[in-house]
Amino acid sequence: MKRLRQPENAIILTTYEQLASYVGAFARGYINLVILVGSHGLSKSRTVREALPDACWIEGNASPFGIYQALYRNRDRTIVMDDLDSLHKDHHGVRLLKALCNTESTKTVGWHTATRVLERANIPREFTTSSRVIIICNDWATVNRNVAALQDRGHLLSFQPTAAEVHAKAAEWFDDAEILEWFGENLDRVGEPSLRWYVKAQELKRSSLDWKQVIQLDPASLRRKLVVELIGDKSFATQEERAREFSRRGGGCRATFFNHVRRVR
Structure with missing residues (x-):
């Protein structure tokens, strides 16, 4: 499974401890804007909800x-925008976010069209608010200068935990020891780690289906499995020797080997 595009100029977080530190700093009022990007199933929203x-x-x-109206009704409250992945690609959305996420303590937010709808809802065309914002999404792209200006107002975080990190997180709450053990022994299969794999496996197991097929072996998984095997083989004196053996066994070129080494670790 292919990883999502790396956002430009993002701070890369690889552990839940790092993620909790940034979210905690926001919760304590030290940060005005956080844009949290990461694949689905990593407990991003849960981490923010708890804080x-x-x-x-x-x-x-x-x-x-609709967001403008919600912001007025909840002015001065902390705002979390979750799963609004296309908002930053909409010029109306970007304009709204730029005003809302201004670095000043009190921001002026306005909407100067659809005035009749606003009047019927008793919402002004402009208001002030002290709201701070977290945006949670699965994808983010700096598609133009306006989006870049929005990013510059806060902290763009790219959450990229390893399969081992996600597995350790699952062990905190997942109660099926057999499935946990199996995942721990097969982390090399996991191309895109997600806590949802554990839930899906449990659903299949309860249905008396072959739950071990929840993650299929694909060419990338086979390469990772080979890399893990070679890293653990102490008969090789150097990583260069392992890279040559990786190529000899059909895994691919030297660069592919070292790319997988970084992901595995």
């Missing part, structure tokens, strides 16, 4: 106009 139980959550397919 910000009283925040206003805006989720799903909300339009920029």
